[in-house]
Amino acid sequence: MARAMAQAARRASRDLLLSRPDARIAALVRVAELLRASSADIVRANAIDVANAVAQGKNQAFIDRLVLDEPRIDAMAQSVNEVACLPEVLGTPLSETVRPNGLRVRRVRVPIGVVMMVYESRPNVTIEAASLCLKAGNAVILRGGREAFESNSALARIFRQALVEAGLPESATQLVQTADRAVIGQLLLQHESIDLAIPRGGEALIRYVTENARIPVVQHYKGVCHMFLDEGCDPEEASRLVHNAKMQRPGVCNALECLLVHRAEVQRVLVPLAKSLIQAGCELRGCPVTHSLVPGVSTATEADWGTEFLDRILAVKVVNDLDEAMAHIARYGSGHTEAIITPNAAHADRFRQGVDAACVVVNASTRFHDGGELGLGAEIGIATSRLHWRGAMGLESLTTMKWIIDGTGQTRL
Amino acid sequence: MARAMAQAARRASRDLLLSRPDARIAALVRVAELLRASSADIVRANAIDVANAVAQGKNQAFIDRLVLDEPRIDAMAQSVNEVACLPEVLGTPLSETVRPNGLRVRRVRVPIGVVMMVYESRPNVTIEAASLCLKAGNAVILRGGREAFESNSALARIFRQALVEAGLPESATQLVQTADRAVIGQLLLQHESIDLAIPRGGEALIRYVTENARIPVVQHYKGVCHMFLDEGCDPEEASRLVHNAKMQRPGVCNALECLLVHRAEVQRVLVPLAKSLIQAGCELRGCPVTHSLVPGVSTATEADWGTEFLDRILAVKVVNDLDEAMAHIARYGSGHTEAIITPNAAHADRFRQGVDAACVVVNASTRFHDGGELGLGAEIGIATSRLHWRGAMGLESLTTMKWIIDGTGQTRL
Numbered sequence: 001m002a003r004a005m006a007q008a009a010r011r012a013s014r015d016l017l018l019s020r021p022d023a024r025i026a027a028l029v030r031v032a033e034l035l036r037a038s039s040a041d042i043v044r045a046n047a048i049d050v051a052n053a054v055a056q057g058k059n060q061a062f063i064d065r066l067v068l069d070e071p072r073i074d075a076m077a078q079s080v081n082e083v084a085c086l087p088e089v090l091g092t093p094l095s096e097t098v099r100p101n102g103l104r105v106r107r108v109r110v111p112i113g114v115v116m117m118v119y120e121s122r123p124n125v126t127i128e129a130a131s132l133c134l135k136a137g138n139a140v141i142l143r144g145g146r147e148a149f150e151s152n153s154a155l156a157r158i159f160r161q162a163l164v165e166a167g168l169p170e171s172a173t174q175l176v177q178t179a180d181r182a183v184i185g186q187l188l189l190q191h192e193s194i195d196l197a198i199p200r201g202g203e204a205l206i207r208y209v210t211e212n213a214r215i216p217v218v219q220h221y222k223g224v225c226h227m228f229l230d231e232g233c234d235p236e237e238a239s240r241l242v243h244n245a246k247m248q249r250p251g252v253c254n255a256l257e258c259l260l261v262h263r264a265e266v267q268r269v270l271v272p273l274a275k276s277l278i279q280a281g282c283e284l285r286g287c288p289v290t291h292s293l294v295p296g297v298s299t300a301t302e303a304d305w306g307t308e309f310l311d312r313i314l315a316v317k318v319v320n321d322l323d324e325a326m327a328h329i330a331r332y333g334s335g336h337t338e339a340i341i342t343p344n345a346a347h348a349d350r351f352r353q354g355v356d357a358a359c360v361v362v363n364a365s366t367r368f369h370d371g372g373e374l375g376l377g378a379e380i381g382i383a384t385s386r387l388h389w390r391g392a393m394g395l396e397s398l399t400t401m402k403w404i405i406d407g408t409g410q411t412r413l
Numbered sequence: 414m415a416r417a418m419a420q421a422a423r424r425a426s427r428d429l430l431l432s433r434p435d436a437r438i439a440a441l442v443r444v445a446e447l448l449r450a451s452s453a454d455i456v457r458a459n460a461i462d463v464a465n466a467v468a469q470g471k472n473q474a475f476i477d478r479l480v481l482d483e484p485r486i487d488a489m490a491q492s493v494n495e496v497a498c499l500p501e502v503l504g505t506p507l508s509e510t511v512r513p514n515g516l517r518v519r520r521v522r523v524p525i526g527v528v529m530m531v532y533e534s535r536p537n538v539t540i541e542a543a544s545l546c547l548k549a550g551n552a553v554i555l556r557g558g559r560e561a562f563e564s565n566s567a568l569a570r571i572f573r574q575a576l577v578e579a580g581l582p583e584s585a586t587q588l589v590q591t592a593d594r595a596v597i598g599q600l601l602l603q604h605e606s607i608d609l610a611i612p613r614g615g616e617a618l619i620r621y622v623t624e625n626a627r628i629p630v631v632q633h634y635k636g637v638c639h640m641f642l643d644e645g646c647d648p649e650e651a652s653r654l655v656h657n658a659k660m661q662r663p664g665v666c667n668a669l670e671c672l673l674v675h676r677a678e679v680q681r682v683l684v685p686l687a688k689s690l691i692q693a694g695c696e697l698r699g700c701p702v703t704h705s706l707v708p709g710v711s712t713a714t715e716a717d718w719g720t721e722f723l724d725r726i727l728a729v730k731v732v733n734d735l736d737e738a739m740a741h742i743a744r745y746g747s748g749h750t751e752a753i754i755t756p757n758a759a760h761a762d763r764f765r766q767g768v769d770a771a772c773v774v775v776n777a778s779t780r781f782h783d784g785g786e787l788g789l790g791a792e793i794g795i796a797t798s799r800l801h802w803r804g805a806m807g808l809e810s811l812t813t814m815k816w817i818i819d820g821t822g823q824t825r826l
Contacts, residue, residue, distance in 0.1 A: 017767050097788050099788060105788065110769075112800070113769065195799050214623075216798070237822045248824075348819075353430060354430050356426075358816060359815065359816040359817075361817075362820060364818055364821075368516060373512070374518050375512060385629070387629045390814055391816045400803060401803055402769075402772065402773060403771060403772035403782065403803070403805065404775070406777075407775060407776045409653065411656075411780075412657055412783075
């Protein structure tokens with residue numbers, strides 16, 4: 001089954017290469033219409049999934065991600081329309097030159113081909129991934145969590161109906177129609193027909209995909225994000241940024257996990273900030289200096305550095321200078337999002353250049369590393385792998401390039 | 414040993430992030446000087462390798478690739494100087510916007526980090542790969558063929574001396590100093606410290622690296638290149654282009670392997686062209702139509718379609734139309750370089766858009782898919798994999814991106 005699905009996707013991706021942007025836009029607009037028109041059916045299918053998940057004792061957060069109701073379906077339809085309206089990315093020249101012999105040489109954006117998405121029981125990902133892949137001219141194979149099976153089937157049916165109505169290949173969007181986990185493993189071996197796997201979910205899922213794939217994988221590992229409060233930073237601004245980065249939504253990958261403070265700013269910045277964080281309900285695990293100066297700060301263990309708490313917990317360390325902060329980030333960071341708060345332009349430059357992460361932030365909250373906030377319009381995830389694309393992935397991240405050489409009969413000497 | 418090398422490379426890559434372009438240029442210029450000044454030592458070291466290879470019965474082509482003499486060392490020095498002078502690619506903004514909240518958002522080019530090159534017994538690759546990696550700010554681990562061990566050691570010594578003199582980390586360029594093959598396997602597992610593997614050589618080497626790597630691999634598989642002579646093409650131009658693509662250098666990956674001819678042009682174009690190819694010493698393996706029309710053309714078997722002959726052999730097929738040519742290429746091509754010779758602009762467009770290959774050529778020889786010919790200045794190979802980079806790989810292909818967000822105290826709402 002895996003092989004047949006992958007081959008059908010490859011054929012569909014070839015047809016998509018020759019499809020017109022209008023047809024892809026029309027299909028997406030039709031998906032949005034059908035989502036709204038079929039919302040009662042979708043809610044009914046979703047209710048089966050929800051009842052099963054409740055019976056299996058899934059927790060409230062899990063159920064919350066699974067549930068679809070009218071407002072959520074409407075939001076999905078709206079997001080599909082937004083993807084439909086994103087500027088066209090295919091065919092854009094990435095470079096263009098005319099060679100001395102008259103050859104016109106261009107690199108242009110083209111679809112990747114066939115993308116495989118593996119994700120958890122969040123039906124909205126089905127629609128987001130399918131929309132972005134279609135807009136970028138890719139065929140996609142979707143494998144969502146088993147607990148969302150009925151919901152995803154209803155959504156994929158709509159997508160395929162819209163494809164057919166727009167004259168596009170139905171197999172451009174395929175949903176894995178079995179709960180059998182072995183099919184994922186088989187799909188991950190189809191390197192002839194699948195070009196990229198994107199796993200989204202827990203670390204175990206991502207590791208499984210990475211270790212079993214014979215196709216390239218873009219990983220979305222954890223965000224162990226740091227913020228360094230440099231000498232001379234404004235205490236009020238630093239406090240606002242730390243509170244925003246840590247407390248606004250602690251359970252997401254761009255939330256702050258470890259605060260580094262220049263030793264010159266311990267009394268002026270760190271002590272009042274630490275007190276206000278504790279007062280706001282944040283647990284602090286500090287280095288010996290922090291522990292000794294602020295009541296209520298526990299002593300951090302080695303394990304606390306480099307941990308993604310995803311909770312109202314913050315590791316705090318006093319450092320001697322910028323380079324110690326950067327060395328700490330190099331050792332314990334996960335290459336996701338790293339921030340510096342500084343009035344010093346030279347320090348900002350050194351941090352931007354020397355910190356190796358998907359996103360470096362100067363004088364703003366780490367929470368801005370997000371497709372919507374960066375202006376991508378829609379996001380398929382935040383890549384922590386380093387090749388092909390890094391950080392927030394929008395439409396462009398689902399494309400690759402090809403060379404086009406236009407001549408007038410030139411031969412090579 | 415593999416782990417220690419990889420970790421030393423990672424540390425060096427961190428230092429390189431903060432290095433100045435001047436220092437990297439100075440190191441490269443010094444490499445060129447030292448190559449010329451030490452040419453007698455290099456020739457002596459190379460003579461040991463050559464004597465061993467001769468004793469092992471290696472063939473003439475192998476020995477030819479291995480030998481270093483004064484002119485070749487001079488050419489190496491010149492190519493290092495050319496890499497030194499290439500325009501700086503690091504820091505270039507790939508995109509830049511200011512968000513409504515005032516955040517300045519950029520994606521900029523940054524080094525990949527640590528690159529591992531695995532290649533055959535060609536000492537010039539040692540210098541080319543080391544130069545390009547350094548210019549792009551990457552640390553590199555080099556593992557050349559065992560038969561070039563002494564030559565590569567001499568070259569790597571020069572590189573490291575120049576690094577030290579320029580104040581750069583010596584471990585930015587490391588050569589695997591053992592003939593033990595197991596070390597390659599161990600290096601390919603160091604995903605924490607090595608970011609990309611680039612194998613260059615035969616298909617077996619590339620498959621070995623691909624199947625054993627836990628790090629991303631850019632592949633350089635074979636080139637099964639086609640040329641389609643469309644209805645209405647100029648017979649003289651078509652003949653010139655086919656002769657150039659097939660006969661100028663048959664042993665390289667961008668040479669022509671299969672000719673497709675529109676059925677309307679059999680008498681006017683194919684028959685005289687086939688005769689002239691045979692006269693020039695090319696063996697033709699044709700479809701039944703070609704076989705029946707041109708004396709001396711053998712009948713192609715299924716195995717001839719999709720074969721990289723790397724020799725004066727050409728498969729020839731008559732097709733009904735453009736779409737049949739494109740379907741043949743989709744089925745048998747290797748995604749390397751595909752060409753159309755046509756006076757028809759609509760056909761050229763359809764071919765450019767619908768053919769899925771690293772390089773599509775219109776009205777020119779396939780032989781132009783080459784870093785130098787495309788204006789890259791230097792080439793590390795021609796990638797047939799699809800992610801990160803496709804086709805001729807120059808300096809830019811050794812970089813990745815990061816996001817930089819510059820704010821003035823913004824928090825997320």
